[in-house]
Amino acid sequence: NSLDDTINKEQLLFGINQGAIYNDIRIEHAKIISELDLPGYAVGGLAVGESHEQMYDVLDNVVPYLPQNKPTYLMGVGTPANILEAVERGVDFFDCVYPSRNGRHGHVYTNHGKLNLFNQKFEKDMRPIEEGCGCPACRTYSRAYIRHLLKAKEMLGMRLCVLHNLYFYNTMMEEIRDALDAGMFATYKKNKLASMEAGEE
Numbered sequence: 001n002s003l004d005d006t007i008n009k010e011q012l013l014f015g016i017n018q019g020a021i022y023n024d025i026r027i028e029h030a031k032i033i034s035e036l037d038l039p040g041y042a043v044g045g046l047a048v049g050e051s052h053e054q055m056y057d058v059l060d061n062v063v064p065y066l067p068q069n070k071p072t073y074l075m076g077v078g079t080p081a082n083i084l085e086a087v088e089r090g091v092d093f094f095d096c097v098y099p100s101r102n103g104r105h106g107h108v109y110t111n112h113g114k115l116n117l118f119n120q121k122f123e124k125d126m127r128p129i130e131e132g133c134g135c136p137a138c139r140t141y142s143r144a145y146i147r148h149l150l151k152a153k154e155m156l157g158m159r160l161c162v163l164h165n166l167y168f169y170n171t172m173m174e175e176i177r178d179a180l181d182a183g184m185f186a187t188y189k190k191n192k193l194a195s196m197e198a199g200e201e
């Protein structure tokens with residue numbers, strides 16, 4: 001960033017913690033990269049096929065060894081539940097293909113669980129993907145119409161599902177920040193998970 005010809009002088013260099021599911025190796029590595037005093041730190045090498053419990057166990061063990069005053073990034077994660085569990089363990093931000101890739105397959109996230117809009121039961125369902133959602137898909141189109149677009153392989157169907165999912169994830173992150181600021185994260189997380197697990201009706 002100090003070079004004259006650097007295009008973006010706001011770039012951040014992150015230290016990426018590795019070590020598979022071996023906490024001793026990960027902790028040793030976390031200590032070494034922490035000494036480099038980098039702008040941020042990430043936990044890598046997770047969300048690659050290990051169980052959710054193994055991932056949470058690594059976070060429980062490793063995040064305490066990363067600098068608390070620097071942003072902590074969990075790479076490639078994840079489901080809404082994964083994000084809530086990781087935030088509880090000290091993670092600040094994430095990246096993941098789920099909202100877009102699942103959206104392209106007609107799978108949409110709601111506060112009452114994930115829906116597969118290809119299912120027959122949505123054929124004449126005139127409700128939006130989620131009541132009260134402010135996204136462009138929910139403000140204008142019904143589940144039935146989006147299902148029709150998906151079935152007809154019309155690209156707009158995929159686009160509307162991706163729009164909704166990105167809106168859902170962004171809204172959830174906003175809610176998480178607000179809950180943390182209010183000191184209500186534990187309650188928020190419990191209610192959100194219960195609602196998503198309960199499903200519709």
Ligand SMILES: [Zn+2]
Pocket residue numbers: 129130133134135136137138139164167
């Ligand atoms: Zn929506």
